[in-house]
Amino acid sequence: DGGITQSPKYLFRKEGQNVTLSCEQNLNHDAMYWYRQDPGQGLRLIYYSQIVNDFQKGDIAEGYSVSREKKESFPLTVTSAQKNPTAFYLCASKGFGNTRIDHYNEQFFGPGTRLTVL
Amino acid sequence: QKEVEQNSGPLSVPEGAIASLNCTYSDRGSQSFFWYRQYSGKSPELIMSIYSNGDKEDGRFTAQLNKASQYVSLLIRDSQPSDSATYLCAVNIRPMNRDDKIIFGKGTRLHILP
Numbered sequence: 001d002g003g004i005t006q007s008p009k010y011l012f013r014k015e016g017q018n019v020t021l022s023c024e025q026n027l028n029h030d031a032m033y034w035y036r037q038d039p040g041q042g043l044r045l046i047y048y049s050q051i052v053n054d055f056q057k058g059d060i061a062e063g064y065s066v067s068r069e070k071k072e073s074f075p076l077t078v079t080s081a082q083k084n085p086t087a088f089y090l091c092a093s094k095g096f097g098n099t100r101i102d103h104y105n106e107q108f109f110g111p112g113t114r115l116t117v118l
Numbered sequence: 119q120k121e122v123e124q125n126s127g128p129l130s131v132p133e134g135a136i137a138s139l140n141c142t143y144s145d146r147g148s149q150s151f152f153w154y155r156q157y158s159g160k161s162p163e164l165i166m167s168i169y170s171n172g173d174k175e176d177g178r179f180t181a182q183l184n185k186a187s188q189y190v191s192l193l194i195r196d197s198q199p200s201d202s203a204t205y206l207c208a209v210n211i212r213p214m215n216r217d218d219k220i221i222f223g224k225g226t227r228l229h230i231l232p
Binding site: 042045050056094104106109110111 | 149150152154160161162163164167169206208210217218219220222223224225
């Protein structure tokens, strides 16, 4: 059963703590993405990675870090430097090309992690 | 800054009617276009992809693309209360490139009136 998993579903963090959000996919996708969504707001790109051991900053990378040591995994660390981390965090993945031309470049999302700072 | 623009709504449509959602984008080089549905508290779900000018139909959904006008739309026929959600328009810029990413609009809230 292919898909994208994120854990935990809910996460509570004390101020000053670093926390790591997990994202795993078994779709054999090359590209993976992290987004943040605040209530009533759109998706904002944090980091993305096209291949293993390489990643790019998105629009709001400050206070976050990532690694891409395996194709299947793209964990996100929310550091204490992130001033307002309470949000809904979404991981997504995308394959390069597709055997079906009418499903080219489609991106799929995991179920999300809701982070709350106490 | 590449942009995708949508009317935030809410768009209220009677049950059984056609809901029409619109989106414009700024990057003329964009090649892939997507519509996602997002229920409150859930992650976005891909419902339509379109790559060439014209219409693409899938069940009650029709996506329309006009690259000359940089315009994408989604029609939902025979609207049901379960269609009430936020619909995100998304555009893939620089595909197959190290900077390959999808840009999302902020979404249109759709409310189907029973």
